[in-house]
Amino acid sequence: MSAPFVLLGLLATGAKHGYDLKHAYDAALPRAKPLGFGQVYATLGRLERDGLVTPVAHDRDQGPDRTTYALTEAGQTALDGWLDAVEPSAPHAAGALVAKVAVALLAAEPERASGYLAAQRAAHQERLRELTRTKLDPEAALGDVIAADYLIAHLDADLSWLQTTLDRVANLRREVHP
Amino acid sequence: MSIVQAPIVQARGLVRSYGLTPALRGVTLDVTEGEILAVTGPSGCGKSTLLHCLAGIMRPDAGEVIYRGERIDNTSEKARAVLRRTDFGVLFQFGQLVMDLTAAENVALPLLLNGAGRREARTAALAWLERVGVAEVADSRPGEMSGGQQQRCALARALVTEPRVLFADEPTGALDTLTGEQVLAQLVRVAHEHRTTVVLVTHEPRVAGYADRELAMRDGTFDEAGAGIAVPHGRHGR
Numbered sequence: 001m002s003a004p005f006v007l008l009g010l011l012a013t014g015a016k017h018g019y020d021l022k023h024a025y026d027a028a029l030p031r032a033k034p035l036g037f038g039q040v041y042a043t044l045g046r047l048e049r050d051g052l053v054t055p056v057a058h059d060r061d062q063g064p065d066r067t068t069y070a071l072t073e074a075g076q077t078a079l080d081g082w083l084d085a086v087e088p089s090a091p092h093a094a095g096a097l098v099a100k101v102a103v104a105l106l107a108a109e110p111e112r113a114s115g116y117l118a119a120q121r122a123a124h125q126e127r128l129r130e131l132t133r134t135k136l137d138p139e140a141a142l143g144d145v146i147a148a149d150y151l152i153a154h155l156d157a158d159l160s161w162l163q164t165t166l167d168r169v170a171n172l173r174r175e176v177h178p
Numbered sequence: 179m180s181i182v183q184a185p186i187v188q189a190r191g192l193v194r195s196y197g198l199t200p201a202l203r204g205v206t207l208d209v210t211e212g213e214i215l216a217v218t219g220p221s222g223c224g225k226s227t228l229l230h231c232l233a234g235i236m237r238p239d240a241g242e243v244i245y246r247g248e249r250i251d252n253t254s255e256k257a258r259a260v261l262r263r264t265d266f267g268v269l270f271q272f273g274q275l276v277m278d279l280t281a282a283e284n285v286a287l288p289l290l291l292n293g294a295g296r297r298e299a300r301t302a303a304l305a306w307l308e309r310v311g312v313a314e315v316a317d318s319r320p321g322e323m324s325g326g327q328q329q330r331c332a333l334a335r336a337l338v339t340e341p342r343v344l345f346a347d348e349p350t351g352a353l354d355t356l357t358g359e360q361v362l363a364q365l366v367r368v369a370h371e372h373r374t375t376v377v378l379v380t381h382e383p384r385v386a387g388y389a390d391r392e393l394a395m396r397d398g399t400f401d402e403a404g405a406g407i408a409v410p411h412g413r414h415g416r
Contacts, residue, residue, distance in 0.1 A: 128383060129392075152384055155383070155384075159383040
């Protein structure tokens with residue numbers, strides 16, 4: 001789970017309270033699963049318990065008490081360790097896409113698998129076009145462009161795999177019905 | 179908003195072979211004015227041959243190519259050459275700039291061939307180099323430019339005659355991802371500003387992502403399953 005480290009990273013740019021952290025999180029990772037306010041405060045509580053952040057101010061600005069948190073030295077060390085650790089690539093080819101194609105090929109006619117692959121490819125291509133439009137928008141924020149790049153690269157890989165699999169299914173059909 | 183527009187380029191049952199090897203097996207398509215259409219497919223599927231036939235560079239063995247309601251496949255080579263100089267622009271993967279000429283001279287070339295004066299041609303060339311973001315290389319020769327600069331220069335040359343249709347064959351195939359992206363973004367922006375129709379041939383899904391619509395080819399025809407992936411264009415309300 002990266003959310004605690006993202007919060008540490010955001011605090012590395014300066015002390016903030018929970019409300020600001022939630023908005024900074026959304027701006028930095030606009031296409032990530034949204035982080036609720038409850039999650040932000042719960043995570044801050046755990047980070048404080050572990051000595052990675054510390055409250056530095058309490059203020060009440062026409063509303064409830066707000067606690068401002070700052071990164072501690074231990075927090076900076078934890079953040080550096082996380083940034084330096086290499087992420088392993090996905091260990092198993094077990095996504096729903098792979099599973100569905102494997103089952104379609106085992107349990108149904110190649111036409112069925114081929115039809116599914118083509119429909120999936122169409123959906124991926126449409127999503128890819130939508131993300132490309134996001135990037136072409138002159139108003140797009142850097143966070144949006146980076147997130148779109150990431151999603152496009154993965155869609156591109158999926159599309160290559162879908163195309164190769166479509167070719168394999170077509171070859172298989174030719175072998176079975178020459 | 180949905181406005182039905184007449185197709186600007188049409189293909190009807192195009193057939194083309196290289197010796198005994200069929201490249202096109204009866205391709206039919208309509209290209210709507212102002213759209214960016216991507217034709218995708220693996221190597222050897224016939225997409226480049228289709229582009230060459232549509233652009234009047236190559237004649238089909240059978241079938242018709244229609245531009246603005248009139249057949250162009252049965253016209254003379256000279257008539258098609260005129261069309262390519264006036265109404266069509268062509269952009270290839272690489273190797274299209276004259277190495278002995280500067281960027282500005284390369285871009286001015288089509289205008290000079292069309293009878294423009296030297297000063298007028300140079301002014302237009304400089305304006306187009308500026309528009310595609312490489313004004314700084316105007317007096318450099320291709321050998322002194324990066325791949326991305328050369329391809330933008332080629333884009334400026336393809337667009338300097340303000341063609342109605344731009345045919346682009348793997349236009350970013352020789353560029354790295356980020357440079358290719360910059361060239362494509364320029365291409366899309368300029369095409370939309372000038373309402374230029376674009377037929378873009380590519381094997382890369384991410385390049386096809388820049389188009390309004392995509393048609394997938396396989397074995398010389400539109401992929402039966404892939405044909406279903408054609409989505410109505412209309413991103414810009416056209």
